Amino acid sequence: MNSKIKAAIIFVIYTFLVFIFSILWFIFFSDASNVLPPDQFAYKFDNGIIYFFMLIPPVLMTAELFGFSWFFGVSSNGTKKRFSNRMLGHLKTVLITCVSCVILCFVSEEALIPSIQNAVSLYEARARNYWEYTELAEEYSKSGSFNNARFYAEEALKLYPGSTEAKSLALRMERESLEANSAESISSTVADEKNDFIQMQNEELSYSYLTEAEKAFAAADYINAHYYAEMAAKATERDGQNLLRAKEISSVSWGLLNSDKNTFNKESGDVYKLKKEAYNALENGDVLKAYYMLIKLNDAYPTDPDIENYFEETVNRLENQYFFVDETDDLRDFETANNVYFSVTKPDGQVDLIFIGGISVVENTGQFIQYFRNFSVTSFSEDGHVKQFFSVPYAKMTAQLVSSLLESGLVSAERELITSNDQYVPYVFLEGVDRQSENTRNAIKPKFKYRMEEEAPSFYILDIPFGDLTLIRQACDGADKMPFISLMRFISKASQYGFSSEVYTAALAKRACFPFIILALMIAIAIMSFNYRLLSGHAFRFHWLLLFPIMTIILRFFLMLTDYAESLLAISLYSAVGAACPAAMIFLSIALVIIISFRFLSSHSE
Amino acid sequence: MKKSFFLVLVFFVIFLVLLLGAAFFTMLEENCTHMKAGINSSFFNWTFFLNSAVRYLPWCAILSLMMLILYIIKHKFTILQFIIPYYIIALLLWMLAIPGCAFLYDNVQKAFPISQPDSQDFSAGYFRKDGEFLTFVTGKEEDDGEIWRRKVFSEQTSSVSQESDDITETTETAENSVIFADSLIEKAVSIPAWWNFAHEKCLLLKKVCRSALEKGYLAYILFATMGFALSSVVFMCRFSSWRLVNALSVIILSVLIVIANIHFYDIPIIEKIPILGEWWLPLVFNATICVLFMTVGIINWIRHPDRNMEDR
Numbered sequence: 046m047n048s049k050i051k052a053a054i055i056f057v058i059y060t061f062l063v064f065i066f067s068i069l070w071f072i073f074f075s076d077a078s079n080v081l082p083p084d085q086f087a088y089k090f091d092n093g094i095i096y097f098f099m100l101i102p103p104v105l106m107t108a109e110l111f112g113f114s115w116f117f118g119v120s121s122n123g124t125k126k127r128f129s130n131r132m133l134g135h136l137k138t139v140l141i142t143c144v145s146c147v148i149l150c151f152v153s154e155e156a157l158i159p160s161i162q163n164a165v166s167l168y169e170a171r172a173r174n175y176w177e178y179t180e181l182a183e184e185y186s187k188s189g190s191f192n193n194a195r196f197y198a199e200e201a202l203k204l205y206p207g208s209t210e211a212k213s214l215a216l217r218m219e220r221e222s223l224e225a226n227s228a229e230s231i232s233s234t235v236a237d238e239k240n241d242f243i244q245m246q247n248e249e250l251s252y253s254y255l256t257e258a259e260k261a262f263a264a265a266d267y268i269n270a271h272y273y274a275e276m277a278a279k280a281t282e283r284d285g286q287n288l289l290r291a292k293e294i295s296s297v298s299w300g301l302l303n304s305d306k307n308t309f310n311k312e313s314g315d316v317y318k319l320k321k322e323a324y325n326a327l328e329n330g331d332v333l334k335a336y337y338m339l340i341k342l343n344d345a346y347p348t349d350p351d352i353e354n355y356f357e358e359t360v361n362r363l364e365n366q367y368f369f370v371d372e373t374d375d376l377r378d379f380e381t382a383n384n385v386y387f388s389v390t391k392p393d394g395q396v397d398l399i400f401i402g403g404i405s406v407v408e409n410t411g412q413f414i415q416y417f418r419n420f421s422v423t424s425f426s427e428d429g430h431v432k433q434f435f436s437v438p439y440a441k442m443t444a445q446l447v448s449s450l451l452e453s454g455l456v457s458a459e460r461e462l463i464t465s466n467d468q469y470v471p472y473v474f475l476e477g478v479d480r481q482s483e484n485t486r487n488a489i490k491p492k493f494k495y496r497m498e499e500e501a502p503s504f505y506i507l508d509i510p511f512g513d514l515t516l517i518r519q520a521c522d523g524a525d526k527m528p529f530i531s532l533m534r535f536i537s538k539a540s541q542y543g544f545s546s547e548v549y550t551a552a553l554a555k556r557a558c559f560p561f562i563i564l565a566l567m568i569a570i571a572i573m574s575f576n577y578r579l580l581s582g583h584a585f586r587f588h589w590l591l592l593f594p595i596m597t598i599i600l601r602f603f604l605m606l607t608d609y610a611e612s613l614l615a616i617s618l619y620s621a622v623g624a625a626c627p628a629a630m631i632f633l634s635i636a637l638v639i640i641i642s643f644r645f646l647s648s649h650s651e
Numbered sequence: 652m653k654k655s656f657f658l659v660l661v662f663f664v665i666f667l668v669l670l671l672g673a674a675f676f677t678m679l680e681e682n683c684t685h686m687k688a689g690i691n692s693s694f695f696n697w698t699f700f701l702n703s704a705v706r707y708l709p710w711c712a713i714l715s716l717m718m719l720i721l722y723i724i725k726h727k728f729t730i731l732q733f734i735i736p737y738y739i740i741a742l743l744l745w746m747l748a749i750p751g752c753a754f755l756y757d758n759v760q761k762a763f764p765i766s767q768p769d770s771q772d773f774s775a776g777y778f779r780k781d782g783e784f785l786t787f788v789t790g791k792e793e794d795d796g797e798i799w800r801r802k803v804f805s806e807q808t809s810s811v812s813q814e815s816d817d818i819t820e821t822t823e824t825a826e827n828s829v830i831f832a833d834s835l836i837e838k839a840v841s842i843p844a845w846w847n848f849a850h851e852k853c854l855l856l857k858k859v860c861r862s863a864l865e866k867g868y869l870a871y872i873l874f875a876t877m878g879f880a881l882s883s884v885v886f887m888c889r890f891s892s893w894r895l896v897n898a899l900s901v902i903i904l905s906v907l908i909v910i911a912n913i914h915f916y917d918i919p920i921i922e923k924i925p926i927l928g929e930w931w932l933p934l935v936f937n938a939t940i941c942v943l944f945m946t947v948g949i950i951n952w953i954r955h956p957d958r959n960m961e962d963r
Contacts, residue, residue, distance in 0.1 A: 396789065545688035552839065605843035612839060613680055614676075651726065
């Protein structure tokens with residue numbers, strides 16, 4: 046008993062030393078130039094832990110080899126014949142030990158390593174975003190759109206507050222954008238169509254509101270004057286001339302509106318006209334125009350039931366066609382996936398290739414609302430010619446029931462769909478509009494290239510079951526990182542989305558048989574330790590411990606080779622038995638475990 | 652005497668198992684290198700199997716010799732019972748079998764040639780990563796069969812640079828998929844880096860062996876001194892009182908001898924340390940190893956003639 050405890054202590058110390066070694070190795074010798082300096086230590090540390098978890102199988106096997114070799118040496122009387130009772134007892138011990146080791150390996154492989162890898166990829170994503178923001182800031186400043194440049198410089202600074210580079214960049218951009226703004230106010234606004242999707246900066250917005258307010262005030266349109274002045278006051282962040290002027294216009298026009306009931310009544314004729322115009326616009330399908338008219342009217346006459354009803358109706362319809370640009374603010378830092386791509390083959394043979402630069406999932410909606418950054422779709426005809434391409438900087442996706450899409454007429458009934466009526470499909474809004482005013486600079490619109498068939502649509506319907514989108518998102522990270530359950534659901538669909546079913550099925554097969562393979566190897570190692578056991582009567586020499594690390598390295602190399610052999614077998618098996626490959630691999634590995642167990646039982650001493 | 656004959660039998664059993672295993676897995680490897688996503692290929696391919704069996708024949712024989720030492724460590728053999736058959740096998744192997752394998756290999760290569768994987772022809776309907784681009788094969792030109800392989804999306808997500816080249820056709824192929832016909836399959840089979848390295852070094856040894864054979868038998872014997880050094884490891888099989896330590900030492904020593912011998916022929920290393928390239932160095936090194944291990948083994952045998960024997 047005493048020596049058992051001693052052995053256990055030796056292995057615990059050994060494991061601990063391996064842990065320390067892998068962490069120190071990564072801290073001192075690994076390259077972390079692909080993450081930001083403040084994250085570097087944590088990045089190296091996490092990588093060290095991942096490496097340690099990867100070393101767990103060979104470390105456990107080393108412990109097993111030496112431990113059993115000693116254990117069998119002191120307790121192997123009565124093993125002269127093959128299949129002796131003594132060996133059956135040994136097999137029990139071996140199986141209990143090995144199965145618990147295998148569980149440990151499986152947990153570290155399927156749960157611990159992925160969770161740390163998530164943290165590691167977060168550091169990498171942060172650095173990527175930071176470099177891209179600084180690059181974008183430089184590019185925008187070169188092309189003269191300083192507001193965008195400043196926005197990105199500030200975003201970069203948010204990601205890495207200690208960076209002197211980002212600080213100086215942000216300062217420079219602020220200075221340049223201020224200079225540019227003052228220049229702009231003299232020579233009126235220069236439309237910058239190229240970057241119209243970027244949120245216009247508040248000060249600039251405020252200034253344009255104020256101009257509108259001045260205009261309206263001069264035309265004695267006090268409703269609009271008050272409205273725009275209020276907007277201008279809301280938008281500005283600094284106390285200054287603009288704010289004072291905005292407040293002035295606001296209070297004067299409000300006073301005029303309220304004090305003189307007659308003006309109000311006089312104008313109700315105008316209001317009626319406006320209402321009618323908005324209503325007509327709504328009826329004619331120009332939802333945007335109706336929306337912007339009604340939002341003003343609603344602000345001015347919040348109690349008018351007509352306006353309220355129209356407004357509600359308009360917002361409902363608007364939300365079926367557009368999304369609001371301000372919803373996409375700051376989504377970048379909350380992206381759950383990057384570089385997602387897949388293909389969809391339509392019933393008429395057309396192939397759509399879809400690329401999404403980043404996906405942000407809105408919390409608490411059950412993933413039913415997602416935003417796609419850099420959403421682009423390339424369509425090819427059946428014979429391989431490019432039919433159409435479009436890309437949009439941001440798109441909003443909502444999950445919709447196919448039958449409800451058909452009912453509401455959003456999708457024409459003639460259109461062939463692969464998905465059935467009771468399925469949810471991702472419905473993508475391609476156009477974004479400003480929430481408050483008809484600001485075309487702010488709006489998001491898809492850009493089309495190549496031959497266009499009809500009028501550019503404002504939506505894109507992804508003809509795939511909604512659940513598959515999550516699977517595809519995970520599949521793009523690679524078959525090895527995909528959660529096990531998702532991988533199982535994905536393999537039958539892989540090739541229809543442009544992924545190789547060979548690769549994903551083989552990955553599933555490999556991961557499914559991993560515990561059995563490790564178990565088989567561990568029993569094989571138990572056979573080795575029986576064959577080369579320390580014969581009774583010999584004392585354990587301390588310097589033998591030096592062989593531990595060498596054994597771990599040999600076993601690690603051997604496990605890597607086993608992994609390679611497994612991949613080869615799994616992929617080749619796929620071509621022989623197809624989708625039954627995982628089952629076949631599990632069957633083979635269980636057979637291997639049984640054969641090796643019998644081999645263990647048949648071991649005997651001479 | 653009976654036991655010595657039995658040892659020869661064991662050698663052939665180990666050799667056969669190793670050879671079949673190596674040929675089987677190399678066949679799978681060849682399968683995978685020729686495979687393309689979405690195109691079915693056969694599981695058993697006799698050309699690949701036979702070709703790999705012949706290719707790995709000498710390697711498996713050398714490895715079996717090493718495994719034979721592990722067998723000797725486990726079982727009761729007196730030193731004379733195992734030394735004589737072991738050295739007969741080793742001599743036959745290094746002096747006759749390996750040169751013979753070279754000629755066998757040439758003939759089998761002619762009879763069952765393996766085509767190189769075609770990395771120009773891509774199967775349609777799959778995304779493949781090509782540098783920072785994703786490519787997608789959309790179809791084939793009907794006249795000349797040229798494949799339309801398009802760079803569809805840039806991996807760089809920068810919204811500014813993405814506008815320039817969204818859909819460009821590409822004909823050049825990625826450089827890394829030289830061995831594999833399909834980069835998708837290549838990425839899925841995780842070849843360990845050390846395996847590639849070891850493979851490369853083994854090819855180097857093979858090349859040296861072939862060129863030595865061409866130069867004449869004497870030049871070959873100079874190369875084959877590595878075999879004598881490797882065989883002398885058998886003397887170390889009763890080195891420690893723990894058989895596990897013996898088994899590990901035998902493995903480690905054999906690997907070290909091979910690594911040391913590779914250094915005598917590896918041109919980049921020779922350029923750094925010129926003395927390694929001298930023709931006599933392998934002879935001196937391997938002879939020293941031989942003598943050293945033999946001395947240690949014989950002294951060990953005199954001091955503990957019954958070491959590692961169970962129940963004595």
